[in-house]
Amino acid sequence: EERYNPELVEPKWQAYWKENQLFKVTEDPSKEKYYLLEMFPYPSGKIHIGHVRNYTIGDVVVRYKRMKGFNVLHPMGWDAFGMPAENAAIDNNTHPAAWTYSNISAMRAQLKKMGFSYDWDREIATCRPEYYKWEQWLFLKMLEKGMAYRKESYVNWCEKCQTVLANEQVEQDKCWRCSRPVQQKKLWQWFFKITDYAQDLLVHCDQLPGWPDKVTVMQKNWIGRSVGSELKFKIHGRDEDLVVFTTRPDTVFGATFMCLAPEHPLVESLSKGTKTQDEVAAFVKKVSSQERSAEGIEKYEKEGVFTGAYCINPATLEKIPIYTANFVLMEYGTGAIMSVPAGDQRDFDFARKYGLEIRVVVQPEGEELDGNTMPEAFTGSGVMVNSGEFNGLDSTKAMDVMTDWLEEKGRGKKTVSYRLRDWGISRQRFWGAPIPVIHCPDCGVVPVPEADLPIRLPEDANLLEKGGSPLPTLDFFAKATCPACGRQDAKRDTDTMDTFVESSWYYLRYCSPRYEKGMFDPEAVKYWAPVDQYIGGVEHAVLHLLYSRYFMRVLHTLGMIDFKEPFTRLLTQGMVCKETMTCPDHGFLFPEEAVKNDDGKLVCTRCNSDVEVGRVIKMSKSKKNVVDPNELLEKYGADVTRLFSLFAAPPERDLEWNEDGVEGSNRFVNRVWRFVLEWVEKIDGIEPFKGSACDLASKQAKDLYIKANQTIKKVTEDIDKSFHFNTAISAVMELVNDLYAVDSDCVDDEVKKVILFSIENILLLLSPIIPHFCEELYEKLGKTGSILEQPWPEYRKDSLETDEVLVIVQVNGKLRSKFKIGSDTEDAVVKETALADEKIKKYMGDKQPKKIIVIKKKQTLVNIVI
Ligand code: ANZ
Ligand code: ZN
Secondary structure, three states: OOOOOHHHHHHHHHHHHHHOOOOOOOOOOOOOEEEEEEOOOOOOOOOOHHHHHHHHHHHHHHHHHHHOOOEEEOOOEEOOOOHHHHHHHHHHOOOHHHHHHHHHHHHHHHHHHOOOOOOHHHOEEOOOHHHHHHHHHHHHHHHHOOOEEEEEEEEEEEOOOOEEEOHHHEEOOEEOOOOOEOEEEEEEEEEEOHHHHHHHHHHHHHHOOEOOHHHHHHHHHHHOEEEEEEEEEEEOOOOOEEEEEEOOHHHHHHOOEEEEOOOOOHHHHHHOOOOOHHHHHHHHHHHOOOOOOOOHHHHOOOOEEEEEEEEEOOOOOOEEEEEEEOOOOOOOOOOEEEEOOOOOHHHHHHHHHHOOOOOOOEEOOOOOOOOOOOOOOOOOOOEEOOOHHHOOOEHHHHHHHHHHHHHHOOOEEEEEEEOOOOEEOEEOOOOOOEOOEEEEOOOEEEEOOHHHOOOOOOOOOOOOOOOOOOHHHOHHHHEEOOOOOOOOOEEEOOOEEOHHHHHOOHHHHOOOOOOOOOOOOHHHHHHHOOEEEEEEEHHHOOHHHHHHHHHHHHHHHOOOOOOOOOEEEEEEEOOEEEEEEEEOOOEEOOHHHEEEOOOOOEEEOOOOOEOEEEEEEEOOHHHOOOOOHHHHHHHHHHHHHHHHHHHOOOOOOOEEOOHHHHHHHHHHHHHHHHHHHHHHHHOOOOOOOOOOHHHOOOHHHHHHHHHHHHHHHHHHHHHHHHOOHHHHHHHHHHHHHHHHOOOOOOOOHHHHHHHHHHHHHHHHHHOOOOHHHHHHHHHHOOOOOOHHHOOOOOOOHHHOOOOEEEEEEEEOOEEEEEEEEEOOOOHHHHHHHHHHOHHHHHHHOOOOOOEEEEEEOOOEEEEEEO
16 A cells, blocks of 8 residues: 555454454553553543544553553543533433444444553543442441541522532623622531641642653642731630631731621621621622632632721720721631731731721831831831840741740630631532432431442433423432431432542542442552553643542541652643634634635735734634534544644744644654555565674664664654653654655665664564554564553663774873774774874974874874874
8 A cells, every 4th residue: 555544454453453352451469560641531422632642642552551661551431420410410411321322332332443552451430339338338437437528518509590610600790691790608518527638738849850840830829828826815805715726926916907807607696786787788689799719819809898896906005997899718727817007918907998097017127117108018027126135136036026025915826727628529410329318307317328330310301491400309319217216207418529520530440340249449549550651731730639638638638548658750741732724804713714816915815814823822712713523534544633732842832733744743753654665575584683783794784783772762752751642742753754755676685684673673662652553563564462561672881882992182291182084904904094184284283293002992083293
């Protein structure tokens, strides 16, 4: 065949691999294991280009490790619960389960077409009861151990649709369906106590050498450890304290007012009967419809209301007003802050807005700040002023000293605060794993007995039209008998678990996916876990990876595993990007909507306006710059698609998609194809050369052989050390170029042997990258079996360098020049070459050498005496 024909070749080898079960693995203690995992996909309908890149990277490493002799686990499955299934079900009048399962089969077929080497016998889908049964089991264990608890907490609520809204369903504070402003509603919900592990999770961030720094930094910031103090302010006229958390106890003399989060339990009672009572209530109500996360509050102007109450500053003993303010979060510290407008910008803005005193207590070196005129807060360190006995002290020293002072008075202590919150896992959604508890009017919360697991999601339930879970409306599901007292009118918990719960442990399930006696077979996990190499998008740098690390700690505490870190090495691959095209009238255009006109200008097919070719950005539907893997598969096949997605950029960087690049990959594949087929007949009956380069007679054979060995070394190192497949591929391309330069009609057997050696190794080196192609050519070379079962090629250390030696030339004992020459060059020729050297000629001038000495050691020394 003239050209590589993926339509014939690729299905052929996929069938061969399947039939011979080449990717099936079992635990084999005699072999070293390697567990590689790519983040599993959400079954949205079809694979996108990001998946293709992610899985290709993983597949190459897996195939390489297998050839290196490792017992490799490489599974695939589906993160199958989640909201899009519910939305699609409502929109298309189908059922989430039906939608999900049909997407799974479509995507599975696509992955198989890409030739990825998964052990499909280990496939899992998290929406299957066999899977979530064990998640429910773990929930019960955590409940028993006090690792899961219930508390009242806020959710987004649409009063019109009478439903809870996920954050994604809130669009600019409004319900995505009916546009009514969203409210915050308090509901009882389940939490996992991840904060118990905050310190451990933080400390180990520094013990993950196989993770990118940017990811561990993000995790550390998310955990957000803050060392500070808790200070007690007595409430005026009451025998009660307000506790604040501050990282700046040194500024306590400057605390001229106090702010409480609107959700703070004391807001209502403090304002009761005061002049501002109604104003406070209205403010609290208003804030309840705003986003109340650390990021969310940044969107709103800082504002607040005086509660009418006062408290006593424990340092100055002054009476200071208590406000409630929208920039204070209930979820951080104590939900109350001492406001120091001179030292904190938010407090400063607030004080200016409401005419509150700004009192400087930290004076910067060499400056004289005045609270009435300073343009902004001063947040740095300096010298203490207006702070009683502490005046003149360095403010950084004052932190400790003043906390101790307040501690003596029973008004403060040092504490550590974490930004990390407990993980709220209740979702008022249908398509998720049911939470296995029953609520009894007499017994309260009663865990479902283990024997009753799994609590099955009724897969054929009809969804409510406006969204929201039908579970509470389904009597056969929601009505339950209390397992403790037998009351018939108990109620099942109708919430489901956050889908991040499923993804926090799926990698352990792969070790023994059909195990029926527990979450996993301890022996299998002992052999395979932890994951040696995890690959996925950086968008999961925080939540998914942090929850997974937390779950392993839970299992460790429960004595079920003996490690704490799930992923030894992590690769976060870059995004796949492409240029965008915009028309001034029609916005973003699909590629086919922009054509070149007669003047060679790119214009819009609809309005003829000039099209602007815009930035190269992440592929997304809304930007109309998406490449569909299906089209690539049809046009080029799997191997060219794989090759391009590896060749265009190193994995951790963004990859710019361009058609020319894909064409280039296609040309290279066909170039190798033609080259190998051309030689196949000519090297018939020839054995590949296997010796040392110095045993080769001709320079041509020697050079080629050395190049081939260098290529093996380079490709091995690029894959092994850094996953830099792009430079590995370039190295093979160079070798192919050198081979192409050989005239196939006039070479001797020695060169043919070297060429055969090179061809065999090119196929071995490329086999992880373009496996179907390499299998086919390997077969055409007359080999039997699969190339994938061959060991990874080794290079000869003695054949990496053309054997040249360095010649050092001295004139009257002084170094004057250097050059390289073949190691077996005769002395006479070395002398001649030295004398002919340009630099030496300059030093010699017209003088004649009296004596020339050649000394051959590791280097050759030529000493010319004039
Ligand atoms: C007084 C003070 C004076 C503060 C000053 C800062 C500067 P990090 O470092 O992020 O932990 N704070 C405490 N709890 C809060 C809450 N629930 N909502 C909003 N802000 C809160 O931040 C700690 C600082 O953030 C604390 O120190 C407190 O303001 C504020 F010159 O107290 B500071
Ligand atoms: Zn009961």
